[in-house]
Amino acid sequence: MPGRPYTHIHLLDVEDAAPANGFGEHWEARVARTALAAEQTGVTHFRLRPGMRSPFTHRHVEAEEVYVILGGSGRVKLDDEIADVRPLDAIRVAPRAARAFEAGPDGLEWLAFGAHHGADGEPVDDPWTG
Numbered sequence: 001m002p003g004r005p006y007t008h009i010h011l012l013d014v015e016d017a018a019p020a021n022g023f024g025e026h027w028e029a030r031v032a033r034t035a036l037a038a039e040q041t042g043v044t045h046f047r048l049r050p051g052m053r054s055p056f057t058h059r060h061v062e063a064e065e066v067y068v069i070l071g072g073s074g075r076v077k078l079d080d081e082i083a084d085v086r087p088l089d090a091i092r093v094a095p096r097a098a099r100a101f102e103a104g105p106d107g108l109e110w111l112a113f114g115a116h117h118g119a120d121g122e123p124v125d126d127p128w129t130g
Contacts, residue, residue, distance in 0.1 A: 048103040057100040057126035065114040073104035
């Protein structure tokens with residue numbers, strides 16, 4: 001078998017995709033699927049700046065996602081419901097459900113995990129983030 005059957009990276013070594021996409025003032029977004037050489041799953045590390053909301057609301061056509069809060073505090077908006085979040089909260093979001101985050105005064109840090117379904121994300125018109 002060529003190569004190792006695993007990949008070990010440090011998430012902070014993954015390039016922050018937010019500035020190149022015009023979202024650097026809102027958050028850091030380290031999309032690690034390629035760096036991990038993952039074929040069927042993905043993970044992204046987010047750091048939302050204090051008092052900021054996600055720069056957009058989005059949903060997926062097929063992808064179920066799980067978010068795990070690592071640090072800080074804030075809120076998550078899932079469709080029309082808003083809930084407080086804190087470290088070690090885990091939130092499963094079904095496909096088609098709209099989602100966005102808001103950071104508290106210390107910011108909000110989380111991981112997003114899910115099966116890879118190439119380009120099935122779509123923006124949602126939402127005045128909460130708009």
